[in-house]
Amino acid sequence: MTMDSKPLFGKVALLGIGLIGxxxxxxxxxxxxxxxxxxxxxxxxxxDAAERIGFADSLHDDPRAAVRDADFVVLATPVGAFAExxxxxxxxxxxxxxxxxxxxxxxxxxxxxxxxxxxxVHFVPAHPIAGTEQSGPEAGFAELFDGxxxxxxxxxxxxxxxxxxxxTFWRRCGSEVETMDAKHxxxxxxxxxxxxxxxxxxxxxxxxxxxxxTQGEVIKYSAGGFRDFTRIAAxxxxxxxxxxLNNREAVLEMLGRFTEDLTxxxxxxxxxxxxxxxxxxxxxxxxxxxxxxxxxxxxxxxxGRSRARRx
Ligand code: NAP
Numbered sequence: 001m002t003m004d005s006k007p008l009f010g011k012v013a014l015l016g017i018g019l020i021g022x023x024x025x026x027x028x029x030x031x032x033x034x035x036x037x038x039x040x041x042x043x044x045x046x047x048d049a050a051e052r053i054g055f056a057d058s059l060h061d062d063p064r065a066a067v068r069d070a071d072f073v074v075l076a077t078p079v080g081a082f083a084e085x086x087x088x089x090x091x092x093x094x095x096x097x098x099x100x101x102x103x104x105x106x107x108x109x110x111x112x113x114x115x116x117x118x119x120x121v122h123f124v125p126a127h128p129i130a131g132t133e134q135s136g137p138e139a140g141f142a143e144l145f146d147g148x149x150x151x152x153x154x155x156x157x158x159x160x161x162x163x164x165x166x167x168t169f170w171r172r173c174g175s176e177v178e179t180m181d182a183k184h185x186x187x188x189x190x191x192x193x194x195x196x197x198x199x200x201x202x203x204x205x206x207x208x209x210x211x212x213x214t215q216g217e218v219i220k221y222s223a224g225g226f227r228d229f230t231r232i233a234a235x236x237x238x239x240x241x242x243x244x245l246n247n248r249e250a251v252l253e254m255l256g257r258f259t260e261d262l263t264x265x266x267x268x269x270x271x272x273x274x275x276x277x278x279x280x281x282x283x284x285x286x287x288x289x290x291x292x293x294x295x296x297x298x299x300x301x302x303x304g305r306s307r308a309r310r311x
Contacts, residue, residue, distance in 0.1 A: 008169055009071040011036040015063050015085055016076030017050050018236075019131065020102045022140025024074065025055035027173035030142045040066035041137075049137045064092045072169070075101035075113070080242035083112035090116040098122045098162045104189065104239070106153040106182035108246035114155070122162035125153045127185065128175060129193075135236040146174035147295055153182040183250075190250035194243055195258055198251070200232035201240070 012034040014021040021039065028034050039056035040063045041047055047059045060066040067073050067089045075082050082103065093099065099121055103109040106125055117123050130148035132139065150170040154163050167177045180188075207218045207226060218226065244251060268276040292299045 013066040013070035019139040021076035023144040026142035031172040078242045079103040086113040086116040105247040124166040150175040186250040190254040200229040204233040
């Protein structure tokens with residue numbers, strides 16, 4: 001057995017076994033990272049689906065039972081549920097355990113979770129920057145994190161061994177790992193993820209409200225661009241409501257910039273300023289090129305046919 005094939009943890013508890021939690025379980029199984037994977041969800045249908053798929057060794061409808069004797073506990077529910085969960089599990093955590101999460105926002109999550117954690121438990125917040133518009137235990141797959149970044153945002157003074165262990169965990173799940181300050185993470189993700197989702201939700205909502213254009217036409221002619229926004233706008237409503245409620249400051253700051261730039265474009269269109277439009281569109285095309293060069297997407301044209309399941 002090589003060093004890399006040894007389980008990193010005895011028991012891992014996944015609190016939330018939807019897209020992210022179940023993908024973590026599949027990736028853990030693939031890499032042999034845990035001797036025992038415990039999963040928690042509230043609804044019997046979620047637990048039944050997880051049982052059918054078989055990515056966990058034990059399933060629980062009580063988070064306290066799931067975390068008992070766990071070496072690694074990951075919060076993977078919508079972030080609005082983290083505080084309550086942390087409060088509930090805190091007295092049942094094993095001394096020396098590492099608590100982490102997969103939440104899409106970090107400052108608010110740290111504020112919601114850290115105060116409940118007892119001495120001797122290490123908190124290493126994480127955000128795997130990988131996802132799809134699907135949710136639930138059936139949506140997960142082992143390759144979700146391959147080649148994607150996972151950002152860790154531990155507070156200063158966090159046990160360095162615990163941080164190293166979480167880095168190793170994510171690398172063995174296929175990710176590349178970066179560490180940054182939680183506030184900076186929230187600003188970066190506001191522009192790379194949260195505002196784009198808000199724009200998608202908004203444009204799809206606007207189209208749905210139109211009276212002069214029928215819904216049938218919106219759907220029929222969607223390949224003109226609209227369709228690509230609908231994929232993002234199909235993302236889980238609970239998760240995304242919680243993201244906006246918990247990353248308010250950063251999202252509002254980026255939205256302010258976005259609105260100013262949109263007004264400048266509106267003005268360029270009004271005044272027939274083709275040069276401004278052309279220059280911007282040339283700059284943005286180069287950004288697409290850099291994303292492909294960085295291996296974060298492929299250059300293959302996508303005419304609505306399914307390709308890799310990851311986004
Ligand atoms: P998901 O597929 O909707 O799964 C959520 C899981 O949490 C389910 O097991 C659900 O099961 C459980 N849950 C929901 N509400 C709960 C509550 N109030 N209390 C306890 N359990 C609850 O969501 P996901 O996409 O995996 O997202 C999970 C986390 O990962 C979120 O914090 C999100 O911000 C983050 N994240 C998501 C993505 C993405 O693209 N989706 C990417 C990176 C990070 P029951 O309903 O049966 O309880």
